Amino acid sequence: MAASLFITSPALSAASVVHGFSLRAAGDLRSSGELSRLLQAAGLHTVVTAKQVHEDRVVGALRDGSQTELLAASEPLTSTVAAEGADAVVALGPEVAVGVFTADCVPVLLYAPDSGAVAAVHSGWRGARLSIAARGVRALQEATGADPKQVIAAIGPCIGACCYQVSPELVATFRNLFGADVADERRHLDLRLIVERTLRNALVENIEQVEGCTSCDTGSFFSYRRDQRNTGRQLSFVRSGSEAHVRTRLP
Numbered sequence: 480m481a482a483s484l485f486i487t488s489p490a491l492s493a494a495s496v497v498h499g500f501s502l503r504a505a506g507d508l509r510s511s512g513e514l515s516r517l518l519q520a521a522g523l524h525t526v527v528t529a530k531q532v533h534e535d536r537v538v539g540a541l542r543d544g545s546q547t548e549l550l551a552a553s554e555p556l557t558s559t560v561a562a563e564g565a566d567a568v569v570a571l572g573p574e575v576a577v578g579v580f581t582a583d584c585v586p587v588l589l590y591a592p593d594s595g596a597v598a599a600v601h602s603g604w605r606g607a608r609l610s611i612a613a614r615g616v617r618a619l620q621e622a623t624g625a626d627p628k629q630v631i632a633a634i635g636p637c638i639g640a641c642c643y644q645v646s647p648e649l650v651a652t653f654r655n656l657f658g659a660d661v662a663d664e665r666r667h668l669d670l671r672l673i674v675e676r677t678l679r680n681a682l683v684e685n686i687e688q689v690e691g692c693t694s695c696d697t698g699s700f701f702s703y704r705r706d707q708r709n710t711g712r713q714l715s716f717v718r719s720g721s722e723a724h725v726r727t728r729l730p
């Protein structure tokens with residue numbers, strides 16, 4: 480039997496949403512061959528991703544794969560590389576799959592049952608500080624009329640608090656923003672908990688933590704930190720429903 484290429488969220492599966500968080504067995508998803516194999520296994524033809532830059536810009540993905548701005552970066556970006564990037568992608572239209580690449584950062588998949596719309600968010604510590612997951616929810620709300628209280632959010636495998644030791648400065652920053660319990664006395668930061676709090680701040684109530692530490696579980700995941708940067712990427716993907724609608728007037 481072929482090894483499983485991805486895992487799923489019980490909450491999104493119960494809502495019949497096509498989605499997944501890839502496993503190491505799927506290979507490095509930056510490779511087009513590995514990507515096609517994963518998409519085929521998931522029953523998808525294509526997936527729209529963005530050039531991720533650890534900022535907080537949100538783009539919308541159209542059916543033809545083109546992208547449109549939904550929320551500009553909150554701070555002016557000096558680098559043109561960053562200005563072209565985005566860390567959250569909202570599907571604008573029916574049966575559009577969107578995705579994010581990670582290898583320790585937190586992938587978040589959002590589904591709005593009232594509009595059938597979806598979004599994929601990439602949040603490392605920089606994105607978490609900028610509440611990128613909450614901005615993904617806001618963009619979903621503005622573009623599709625989704626009610627955040629009905630949104631289902633699935634937080635996927637990422638580096639766990641077990642493995643993520645950070646500087647005293649970062650611990651102080653995140654404790655100020657999200658509460659004392661987001662780090663322990665060994666300066667281990669709980670990014671999952673922080674992302675969950677950013678989602679709760681955006682009024683999302685239905686949040687599922689899909690378990691897995693990318694650093695501990697060597698067999699299942701690539702880890703940027705553990706593998707000293709020389710590693711592959713996981714892809715987390717989600718497809719909008721066949722009736723998904725948008726209210727944003729598109730250019």
Ligand SMILES: [Zn+2]
Nearest residue numbers: 641642692695
């Ligand atoms: Zn761990």
